[in-house]
Each structure stands twice: as structure tokens, then as C-alpha cells.
Amino acid sequence: MDDITKFAQQLGLSGEQDPIAEEACLNCRKSAISLNQPLKRCGNCRVAMYCSQDCQKANWKSHKRQCASSTQKQAKQGPSQGQKGEFNATLSGLMQAADGKYLHGLSEDDAYSAIIDSYRLRVEDDYVYGQGVSGLYADEDPFPDFQEYLSLAEERGVMPPWWNTEKRRECERRSNGADWSNIFYAVEKSDIIDHYKDSLMPMKLRMVAEKVYGTRVGT
Template identity: 40%
Template sequence: MADINSTPSLTCATCSKAGATNGSPLQKCGGCRTTFYCSKDCQKADWKSHRTSCKKQNSTNSGTKQNGNGNFQSSKATMEAMLGLNTTTWLYNRPEAEVYTLLIDSYRMRVEDEYNFRGDVDDDSIYGGGDPTKGFRRFLLEAEKRSGVLPSWWNAEKRNACVAKGDSKDHWSTLHCAVEKSDVQEHYKKPSMPMQLRMLAEEIIGSNVMAF
């Protein structure tokens, strides 16, 4: 959700409060950007009733057409062109440890986005309170199904090593710690890095986080 200035005319769509209980401004849904909430809990509680109108509004705002796989292809192509990025070759010609880190952080960004934008919580994630390595392993298995996304040296042994790295808590890219856009930008010293990680996750999962 994106911060906005709280005004008397705006109230939380779930509890009708004019602002957050801690005095912070209301926040707007990251999908439609027209519905406001005082907290992530309120956004999550309202998701089932809000998701239909959110999808419709987001499609109108984006000006793109959604295909049968739930991808916004024109938007994706535009972003790749802007970033000079090809998500099917982005991991190529990188050191093994760096590939592991990018996959871990791409998954962490996706988990964060699904919680913020859609109110979805995977039980096997830092938000669901379960074992985050299980959700990440499923993510890697999906990556293996996508032709050309992973480097040619990737195999089951490398997958296990990548999961093990994510399970470790002695470095920044750990599955046991949530991550936000600002954290990624600060860590990588690159403003566009969150978008690059998001696009890699979209390539792996097969859908835009805004597609419902």
C-alpha cells in the first residue's frame, strides 16, 4: 500500500476510521489505488469483497489487456524495454551465489506484494507463520518449469543449495525476514531493483501480482 495524506473526507473501507490508530495517514490499495485502509489487517479483511472491483479498476487504470494466463503482456514488455531487462535471460552469466540471492529476494518481494496488494498469505511463508522454505521450494520448482529462466547449470542439487541459503539467518537475503521495496532499494543501491525482482517472479509464477 502507498502512503497518502489523510483528509476528513477519506475513511477506511473496512472500519470507516478517518486514519490509522497510530496517527499515520490512510493508505490506498496498491491495485486500484482508489480504495483506502487504515492498516494491512483492514485491507486483508476487505479483500474478498474488494477484489472484483479492484481488478476492474486496475485494468482501466493500466490501459492494458489481460491475456488468458493473467499476464499484462503490454505492460511487461514496456517495463522490460525501460529497464533493459529480459526476464528469461536475467540470471544468465552470473555467479552461482548471486543467482541464489536474486531468486530468494525475488520470492521475498512476491510474498510481500501478494500480502500488500491482494491480501493473500501463504501459510508456508514469513507471514503465514509456517516453514518459509516450503513456499520457496515451490517457487523454485515453478522456475524449473519455465523454459530458459534458470541457468543451464541448474539442477536438483543447486535447488537444494539455494533453499539452504534462504533458510540461513546469517545474511540479508533470508527467507526468515520480510522485505519491503525500500529495503531492496537501500540494500542494492538501485531504485529499479524492486521492479526487476518483481518481473522475475512474474516470469516464474506466470501472473502479474495485480491479476486476480
């Protein structure tokens, strides 16, 4: 019997109408299928599932005791193989970013998005931390500034081995496309986290920009 089934039984939710087995929100009981969206696990115990933060907050009083119990059990057991794999992948990504090789391990589509978003976040950071304004934040066409950023990235070995003139033109085209990564729209740290579903993504993108510009934000 897995942890989710045990959890459901303790809460009196097991049986034919078991919403947990159907991946349903623990609070409102709506299934992922009916909501047409994936559910999110409790960030602490990783067992309870919710459709929204509002449902998670509403269910906290009844969930907190089980949450603490599940967390303590997981701490005694140590990290699972999946958690170890996730940690190793995260550590590897950060090390690659610090070495200026983060883009090298990505697919072409992901590399295009990452280099564009590293530029977008750096422009935002420079503005927030008083490092000056450029491109969009200077009420200018950001494209020439982004082209200069790409040229610096090429000179400093940040771009992946498959990068060439044709790939650069494709990246420039995507920088003003209909997708998320668009230099004509401002972006913040919270936006990056929401989009990539990765709390460390802003750090990775900032490391990429540091390698491009040779300086850290705020220095």
C-alpha cells in the same frame, strides 16, 4: 582540470587541505578515510559528495546554485560514456528480466540472492496488494512455499543453464542462512533498493517472480 577540482576552487576549498581531493563530505569536511565509509554523490549534479543525507540537506543552500549549473552543463554535453554504459547495462538487465532470463546473466552467488529475494518481495507484494498471504505472512514455515517457487521457476525456464539438483540444494540452504537473503525475514521494496543500491532492482525481481508465477502483482 576536472569538474570536481573546479567545483572545489569555486567554493574556496582548493589547496593543500582540499577535502574534495581527499573525497571528503562537502558539509562536515570529514574524509571517507576517517569515516571508514564511501561517500555518496549528489543525485542531481553527481559532483558534490556527502557522508549522509543530513549533511546534504544542511549544505543545500550553498550547493543548489552550483548544482543547477553543473546539471545544465551536463545536459548540454549529453551523457558521458560511463553514463551510456550504465544505461545500456540497466536496459539489458530489464530486457532479460522481462524475457525470464535475468538470472542467466548473473554469477552463481548473485543468482542465488536474486531468486531468493524475488520470492521474498513477491510474498510481500501479494500481502500488500491483497493477493493473499503465504509462507511467512501466513504464520507458516516459508520453506515449503519457497520450494514450490523453485520448482515453478525450473519448469518455466527461469533458472540459469548451470542450475541442477546440487545447485538447488545450495540455494535452499542459503535461503535460511546468516546472509541478507533469508526467507524467514520480511522484505520491502525500500529494503531491496537499500541493499542492492539499485532503484530498479525491485522491478527486475518482480519480473522474475512474474515469470515464475505467470501473473503480475495486483492481477
